[in-house]
Amino acid sequence: MVFNTYGDKNNPAVILMHGMCQHWKFMYDFMHKLEGRYYLIIPGMDGFYENSCEFTTFADQCRQIEEYVKENHNGKVYGFYGISQGTIVGSELLARNITEIEKTFFDGTYVAHQGYLAGIGTYKMFASAKKNGGKFPKAMNVTMSLMGLSEEDMDMLKYIYWDASFDSIKQNMIQNYTYHLKPEIADNKTKLWLCCGSKEPYAKKSHKIIRKYMTPVDEIILEDCGHGEMLYKHKDELCDLIIKSWEVM
Secondary structure (H helix, E strand, C coil): CEEEEECCCCCCEEEEECCCCECCHHHHHHHHHHHHCCEEEEEECCCCCCCCCCCCCHHHHHHHHHHHHHHHHCCEEEEEEEECHHHHHHHHHHHHCCCEEEEEEEECCCCCCCCHHHHHHHHHHHHHHHHCCCCCCCCHHHHHHHCCCCHHHHHHHHHECCCCCHHHHHHHHHHHHHCCCCHHHHHCCCEEEEEEECCCHHHHHHHHHHHCCCCCEEEEEECCCCCCHHHHHCHHHHHHHHHHHHHCC
C-alpha cells in the first residue's frame, strides 16, 4: 500500500479511501477542497497503482493503514471517508477496533453480501473491458442499473486503473462481493454518517445491516442520485456536506 498526503499536518488528519479498482489519485482530484481544512491521507490499495504488489485482502489493507496511522499519528485520526468499496475497507477498519477514528462518512456503502457468482460475473466483465481498451460488454448496463445508474453514466468507469493484473482484479472482486460485516463493529465508538443516493438499493440494504450493530447513525439520502454521483458530478457540494456533517453537531 502507498500513502499519499496533502495539506498542513497541523490540521486534523482524515483518511480518504477510493472505490473498486481505482487509482488513488482520483480521490485527491475530487476532494482536494478538503485540503484547506484537513490533513489528507489517501491510501492506494495494493494492486491498483504503479509498481504495486498484488492485491491481498481487505484485512491486510487495513493492517497497513493501522500501522501507518500508529507510526505517523499515534494510532488516531479525526476522520475517514470511503466511497463504494472504500466503505468495505472502512467497515473492516472499524470492526478491527485498532485505529481510533473520531468521525466516519460512508458514501455508497456496499456491505450487503451479493455472493461469489456476482464477484466472478463482475470480474469477467472487467477482464473483458481490460482486454478491449476499457470498453465494457453490454451486460455492464445491467450492473449499472442496479446501482441506480444509466448507460450515460458509463463515463464514471474511466477512473478504473486498467494496468492492474487480472489476478488482482479477480481477487478484489471476489472479496468485494462476498464480504460480510463483522459484528465487532458494534464495539467501535466512531460517529458514523451513512450517505447514498435514493436510487441505490444495495446501499440502502447496507445501511440496514450496519444499523443493526451501530447506533446512533445519521443517514443522508440524496434525492434522484445513483451510486457515486455526488462524488463524480458534485464534488464541491460533497466536500461541503462532509464538513457540515463532521463539524456542525
